[in-house]
Amino acid sequence: VTRRVLDDDMIEQLEELLIASDMGVDTALRVTSNMAEGRFGKKLSTDEIKQMLADEVTRVMEPVAKPLPLYSKRPQVVLVVGVNGSGKTTTIGKLASQFKSAGKKVVIAAGDTFRAAAVEQLQVWGERAGVPVLTAPEGSDPASLAFDAMTRAQEDGADLLMIDTAGRLQNRADLMEELAKIVRVIRKKDETAPHNTLLVLDATTGQNALNQVEVFRNISDVSGLVMTKLDGTAKGGVLVALADKFGLPIHAIGVGEQIDDLAPFDPKDFAKALTGVGSS
Amino acid sequence: MFENLSERLSGVFDRLTKQGALSEEDVKTALREVRVALLEADVSLPVAREFIKKVQDQATGQAVTKSITPGQQVVKIVHDALVDTLRGEEDPGALKIDNPPAPILMVGLQGGGKTTTTGKLAKRLKDKEGKKVLMASLDVYRPAAMDQLKVLGAQIGVDTLPIVPGQNPVDIAKRAKQQAALGGYDVYMLDTAGRLQIDEVLMQEVEDVRDVVSPRETLLVVDGLTGQVAVEVAEEFDAKIGISGVVLTRMDGDGRGGAALSMRAVTGKPIRFVGLGEKMDALETFEPDRIAGRILGM
Ligand SMILES: Nc1nc2c(ncn2[C@@H]2O[C@H](COP(=O)(O)OP(=O)(O)OP(=O)(O)O)[C@@H](O)[C@H]2O)c(=O)[nH]1
Ligand SMILES: Nc1nc2c(ncn2[C@@H]2O[C@H](COP(=O)(O)OP(=O)(O)OP(=O)(O)O)[C@@H](O)[C@H]2O)c(=O)[nH]1
Ligand SMILES: [K+]
Ligand SMILES: [Mg+2]
Ligand SMILES: [Mg+2]
Numbered sequence: 001v002t003r004r005v006l007d008d009d010m011i012e013q014l015e016e017l018l019i020a021s022d023m024g025v026d027t028a029l030r031v032t033s034n035m036a037e038g039r040f041g042k043k044l045s046t047d048e049i050k051q052m053l054a055d056e057v058t059r060v061m062e063p064v065a066k067p068l069p070l071y072s073k074r075p076q077v078v079l080v081v082g083v084n085g086s087g088k089t090t091t092i093g094k095l096a097s098q099f100k101s102a103g104k105k106v107v108i109a110a111g112d113t114f115r116a117a118a119v120e121q122l123q124v125w126g127e128r129a130g131v132p133v134l135t136a137p138e139g140s141d142p143a144s145l146a147f148d149a150m151t152r153a154q155e156d157g158a159d160l161l162m163i164d165t166a167g168r169l170q171n172r173a174d175l176m177e178e179l180a181k182i183v184r185v186i187r188k189k190d191e192t193a194p195h196n197t198l199l200v201l202d203a204t205t206g207q208n209a210l211n212q213v214e215v216f217r218n219i220s221d222v223s224g225l226v227m228t229k230l231d232g233t234a235k236g237g238v239l240v241a242l243a244d245k246f247g248l249p250i251h252a253i254g255v256g257e258q259i260d261d262l263a264p265f266d267p268k269d270f271a272k273a274l275t276g277v278g279s280s
Numbered sequence: 281m282f283e284n285l286s287e288r289l290s291g292v293f294d295r296l297t298k299q300g301a302l303s304e305e306d307v308k309t310a311l312r313e314v315r316v317a318l319l320e321a322d323v324s325l326p327v328a329r330e331f332i333k334k335v336q337d338q339a340t341g342q343a344v345t346k347s348i349t350p351g352q353q354v355v356k357i358v359h360d361a362l363v364d365t366l367r368g369e370e371d372p373g374a375l376k377i378d379n380p381p382a383p384i385l386m387v388g389l390q391g392g393g394k395t396t397t398t399g400k401l402a403k404r405l406k407d408k409e410g411k412k413v414l415m416a417s418l419d420v421y422r423p424a425a426m427d428q429l430k431v432l433g434a435q436i437g438v439d440t441l442p443i444v445p446g447q448n449p450v451d452i453a454k455r456a457k458q459q460a461a462l463g464g465y466d467v468y469m470l471d472t473a474g475r476l477q478i479d480e481v482l483m484q485e486v487e488d489v490r491d492v493v494s495p496r497e498t499l500l501v502v503d504g505l506t507g508q509v510a511v512e513v514a515e516e517f518d519a520k521i522g523i524s525g526v527v528l529t530r531m532d533g534d535g536r537g538g539a540a541l542s543m544r545a546v547t548g549k550p551i552r553f554v555g556l557g558e559k560m561d562a563l564e565t566f567e568p569d570r571i572a573g574r575i576l577g578m
Contacts, residue, residue, distance in 0.1 A: 104289030206507025
């Protein structure tokens with residue numbers, strides 16, 4: 001095994017490995033310098049170095065790896081938000097299926113009343129998961145649909161109500177106000193709701209994910225994250241920057257387009273994939 | 281969130297103002313800041329590296345212009361080099377759609393905006409160029425994908441190929457080709473399912489579709505918020521399918537759009553259009569100056 005001195009050059013190479021995972025420059029610098037602390041000038045093998053880097057990433061990510069918390073509240077209201085195309089609707093289908101299998105009574109509300117065939121898409125997911133989908137006509141007010149859905153879910157004795165929303169970019173003030181209104185209306189019905197607000201992030205997204213979390217959190221009190229499309233080659237390194245900056249729980253990751261392609265977030269596996277441990 | 285690059289550089293360059301020419305060291309110092317700015321804008325690392333090297337060579341030895349600070353001068357050199365890289369030779373809006381019916385194939389990752397962009401382009405071709413357009417969805421996987429295109433077609437007054445459940449993408453493409461010829465259409469657009477560049481089965485499927493219709497244009501539709509993976513996505517789609525251009529979507533967001541540089545640099549293919557919203561008229565032809573400014577955070 002060839003060993004190399006952990007010097008400035010080596011550290012720069014490691015920084016670049018992390019930057020190439022979408023971690024961002026600042027966080028990559030912090031992670032490598034934490035990892036190098038007390039080890040500078042030591043002779044190490046490539047495997048050892050990668051392992052140390054993976055350990056450091058794992059250390060940062062462990063506190064945020066938490067499953068979606070379940071409450072005794074009935075119905076527990078789960079609001080799902082995010083930018084366009086990130087995977088909100090698909091993730092709701094997958095989650096509904098998981099909760100249904102766990103014996104929960106689940107209802108879905110098709111709160112994307114804007115995009116073409118968004119309702120039909122969610123209805124197919126509802127069928128796949130074996131869960132009813134409450135709908136409103138295209139163009140109608142998503143806040144009043146959410147309100148009606150809460151009434152229905154209460155009447156039906158549902159354990160969980162999952163509310164889909166239309167995709168919106170966080171810099172669109174009008175659409176963010178629409179989201180704020182959905183939250184306000186939900187709270188009129190139950191001031192402790194929504195009990196979870198999930199922000200769905202796309203793993204192919206770069207540094208803009210930081211702005212997404214910042215603004216969606218301010219507007220809709222995001223309580224946890226889901227990162228989709230980690231079955232591709234994007235490493236999702238921006239999650240490390242997010243953990244560092246916001247500390248929001250990561251509940252699950254999307255690893256495909258099928259109903260079972262939703263996995264718990266595992267910091268070790270994530271760190272391994274990110275640093276390339278075990279892959280030469 | 282991002283400091284203005286000129287401001288950042290002015291600090292670096294304050295002490296150099298009186299020197300006659302940009303020395304190699306000065307330029308190096310400045311380009312370190314530029315590199316960070318590019319990476320923060322999601323320009324892929326190898327592309328950023330290559331770009332910095334090119335600018336280093338260009339800038340070193342340039343006489344310092346009296347009217348602006350050296351910092352501003354480097355920013356201008358960087359900006360011009362960016363525009364230079366981003367700009368294609370041809371008019372980005374001029375699609376090759378002579379020889380009716382001309383097929384246009386839309387490809388890309390999941391959720392990038394293919395279906396929406398198919399509708400927007402069809403509307404543009406109809407309204408601006410008076411073309412008779414047919415749209416067909418080859419997405420047999422995503423729930424309600426075909427309905428989505430059909431609804432958009434109805435909204436913009438463009439025909440969609442009737443949906444035949446159970447047909448595979450290659451057969452749908454053949455049917456679209458035939459329908460386009462028989463129906464006297466100028467253009468037929470094929471919207472495909474989202475796929476990962478590493479998914480061999482689905483990449484083969486779209487290659488088969490390509491072989492059936494021989495598209496005049498194959499447009500890679502990419503989310504403008506894409507990070508480091510942009511290089512690999514563009515390279516793989518181009519290598520396997522052969523793309524003729526790129527459409528960057530969600531540029532109405534506050535992303536810095538570094539993916540544009542990454543994809544242009546590695547494929548050499550023109551960026552043709554920019555998506556600026558969800559509505560059917562939110563599509564503009566690509567302007568390199570605007571994206572260059574955004575990438576630099578100015
Ligand atoms: N490969 C992969 N594709 C995914 C994953 N999650 C979702 N997708 C795909 O991404 C695309 C967009 O997913 P949607 O669920 O429609 O996303 P959305 O956020 O609801 O989109 P809008 O409602 O239009 O904003 C679809 O093609 C999904 O099949 C995942 O984990 N991996
Ligand atoms: N803000 C904004 N949203 C866009 C733009 N282009 C597309 N979208 C939205 O992005 C989401 C995904 O768009 P689609 O057209 O369904 O994407 P797709 O590539 O066809 O997705 P799949 O077929 O699932 O792979 C939808 O919510 C669109 O409305 C754009 O330029 N700006
Ligand atoms: K995306
Ligand atoms: Mg959706
Ligand atoms: Mg589509």
